[in-house]
Each structure stands twice: as C-alpha cells, then as structure tokens.
Amino acid sequence: MKGQIKTAKDIELIAEGGKILRDILLRAAELAEPGITTWRLNEFAEAEIAKAGGIPSFKNYGPKKNPFPAGLCTSVNSQVVHGIPSKFNILKQGDIVSLDIGMEYKKLFTDTAITVAVGRISSKAKLLIETTKKSLDMALKQVRPGNRIGDIAWATQKAAEDEGFSVVRDLGGHGVGYEVHEDPFVPCYGKPGTGPKLQTGMVLAIEPMLCEHEYFLQYEPDGWTISTKDGGLSAHFEHTVAVTDYGCRILT
Ligand code: MG
Numbered sequence: 001m002k003g004q005i006k007t008a009k010d011i012e013l014i015a016e017g018g019k020i021l022r023d024i025l026l027r028a029a030e031l032a033e034p035g036i037t038t039w040r041l042n043e044f045a046e047a048e049i050a051k052a053g054g055i056p057s058f059k060n061y062g063p064k065k066n067p068f069p070a071g072l073c074t075s076v077n078s079q080v081v082h083g084i085p086s087k088f089n090i091l092k093q094g095d096i097v098s099l100d101i102g103m104e105y106k107k108l109f110t111d112t113a114i115t116v117a118v119g120r121i122s123s124k125a126k127l128l129i130e131t132t133k134k135s136l137d138m139a140l141k142q143v144r145p146g147n148r149i150g151d152i153a154w155a156t157q158k159a160a161e162d163e164g165f166s167v168v169r170d171l172g173g174h175g176v177g178y179e180v181h182e183d184p185f186v187p188c189y190g191k192p193g194t195g196p197k198l199q200t201g202m203v204l205a206i207e208p209m210l211c212e213h214e215y216f217l218q219y220e221p222d223g224w225t226i227s228t229k230d231g232g233l234s235a236h237f238e239h240t241v242a243v244t245d246y247g248c249r250i251l252t
Contacts (some may be wrong), residue, residue, distance in 0.1 A: 075098040171211070
C-alpha cells in the first residue's frame with residue numbers, strides 16, 4: 001500500500017491540475033461536431049495542456065516499440081478505450097466518442113474521461129451514455145473510508161446491468177497521483193464488501209466502461225485501440241477522486 005496515501009498538500013496540487021484538465025476535456029468535447037477529425041481534438045487538447053504548463057501523460061506511454069502517440073484517447077462507437085486520434089477519422093452525425101485525457105502537472109498525475117454525442121444520436125446510444133455517467137455517479141457514492149474497492153465495483157456494475165448493459169471485465173480504474181497507474185486496480189464489476197479497504201488520502205481514477213451488448217473485447221491492429229468484439233457501442237466516463245474523511249472529493 002506504500003505510496004497510495006497522498007499528503008493533504010499533494011491532494012491540493014492534484015486538485016489544481018485536475019480542475020485544469022477537466023476544463024480542457026470539456027472544451028475538447030464541445031469541438032466534437034460532425035466533420036471534425038479526432039486528430040484535431042487531440043491537437044487542441046495537447047496545445048491546451050502545454051499552455052497550462054502540464055505534460056500529456058498518455059503521450060509516449062507504453063512499450064518503446066509502439067508508444068501511445070497522442071495526449072488524448074479518442075474512442076469512437078464500438079471502440080472502448082485507447083483509440084488513437086487520426087487525420088482520417090472524421091466524426092459524423094450519430095457517432096459517440098469517448099475522450100480520455102491524462103496530465104502530469106507539478107509532478108502529479110490526473111486522469112479523466114467523458115463520452116459525448118456527435119450531433120443527433122440514437123436513443124439507445126443516448127441511454128448508454130446516460131447510464132455510464134450514472135454508473136460513475138453511483139460508484140463515487142461508495143467512496144468513503146472503510147468501504148472497499150468491491151463496493152465501488154458493485155455499484156458500477158449494478159447501474160449498468162439495471163439498464164441492460166454490460167461492464168467490461170479486462171479493464172478498470174486504478175490508483176493515480178504519483179504515477180499514471182498505481183494500485184489498487186478498480187474493476188467495473190465485483191461484490192460488495194470485498195477487495196482492498198479505502199482509506200483517507202487514497203486517490204483513485206474511477207472509470208466505468210459500459211458495453212451495449214457483450215463485454216468481450218479485442219485489440220485493433222494498431223496495438224492500442226480496444227473495441228467490443230461484437231461491434232456493439234461502448235461508453236466511458238472517468239473522474240480522479242480522493243477518499244476523504246467525509247467521503248468522495250472529485251478532483252477532476
Ligand atoms: Mg484511467
């Protein structure tokens with residue numbers, strides 16, 4: 001558990017970076033209109049991170065042979081996470097796109113994601129986005145000292161399955177703050193009362209990933225993009241939060 005508990009001072013700095021990052025994400029999301037490329041969204045996000053004095057923490061992340069090439073992940077429709085922005089990927093009416101962004105700021109890391117509609121979308125896609133957001137809200141309600149990771153995981157899963165959606169098994173949230181990814185792993189599914197205990201000072205990236213149909217995943221040939229195997233839609237929301245004596249404090 002070493003390193004998982006952040007000092008009060010570090011949590012304030014994480015909150016400072018988190019607020020900036022969330023603002024950048026929301027402004028990038030406003031640009032997600034029919035006709036724009038995912039490349040352009042990334043260009044905007046990277047420029048804004050630089051302006052803020054931060055470093056895009058996803059850029060160059062991963063294996064030396066094939067590092068992630070961008071500061072923003074753009075995952076469209078059946079893509080779940082880690083979609084690579086591209087000049088050839090032009091968003092069109094009816095798409096849904098998950099925008100996931102991470103930043104190092106004053107040596108501390110935050111991580112946040114949102115899924116947005118491109119123009120008018122189907123009612124099913126709308127319900128998926130709304131349910132994923134609700135799933136995150138329900139998960140955050142479980143964040144308090146003494147609760148366990150399984151309580152967060154269960155709340156995430158229940159909100160999804162109540163609406164007939166599934167949650168991914170192979171990916172999840174994580175500790176964050178001193179590094180991009182830290183322990184503990186925060187699954188999107190689980191049983192109440194199980195897993196590591198939450199303590200004041202822990203900082204977690206909580207990120208429900210919901211699928212329209214089955215939760216089975218596959219990698220695309222680029223080695224990064226993860227999509228649903230059955231081609232169903234997927235949505236993703238994420239906040240970086242701190243466990244406080246009073247419950248959950250959203251830092252992004
Ligand atoms: Mg994350």
